[in-house]
Amino acid sequence: MDLLKGTLDVLILRTLSDSPSHGYAVARAIREQSAETLIVEEGALYPALRRLEKRGLLKASWGRTDTGREAKFYALTAPGKKQLKQAMSDWDRYVEAMGLVLRGPQA
Amino acid sequence: MDLLKGTLDVLILRTLSDSPSHGYAVARAIREQSAETLIVEEGALYPALRRLEKRGLLKASWGRTDTGREAKFYALTAPGKKQLKQAMSDWDRYVEAMGLVLRGPQA
């Protein structure tokens, strides 16, 4: 399914909140955890990671994967953790508001 | 709150599924029903209505409001009803997938 524009950041932040990881693995985790529903294209992934790093929400460093490959690892910073909390709250509020319109106050 | 890009269409279709209405009233209904959370700017509203009409999901016609003002009324077409059903289903699936990533399988 196509990503809704604006939802990728929180997916990345949440995925990295478990443990630092590299881009390719983040995309795979999102795909797998969403039961193949949320497909993160690489053309969206890498620019998003750089945006988040530029905003100070992630810290990048080169390292090696389990299989010994070079990869750029990203870790949540303190502001990143704070932003994740906020973004998850925003998402919940958005879902609730959509529900009010789509299903009415009772649902 | 800013709209997530891609969620406006289903909001419009759902609002018009109650009864035909005009653009300004659709935006107001979305704002009110979402408890002032989803604010539809006019610069997003009118182009969206035209897009949906162009896709054959809405049918437009000029008429008069209760207060006697000229306004362009939009009604759901048969394909529009079908698309609303699909779009609501897509939204539910998206929310579920986001939940899987953000909160895990148990939640």
Next chain:
DNA sequence: TTGTATACCTAAAATTCTTATGCATAAATC
């Protein structure tokens, strides 16, 4: 050796939104 998976990146195009602006009428307020 050919394909598949891993791992990074970028550019062009598409989409959809916000912001800003314009026009016009009616109702409410000062």
Next chain:
DNA sequence: GATTTATGCATAAGAATTTTAGGTATACAA
């Protein structure tokens, strides 16, 4: 009476984020 607010339509410029498509390189499996 004049001004503001609300109603109602519309468009253009800019911003943001995505898809699509391409490139590079290594490792492993068929």
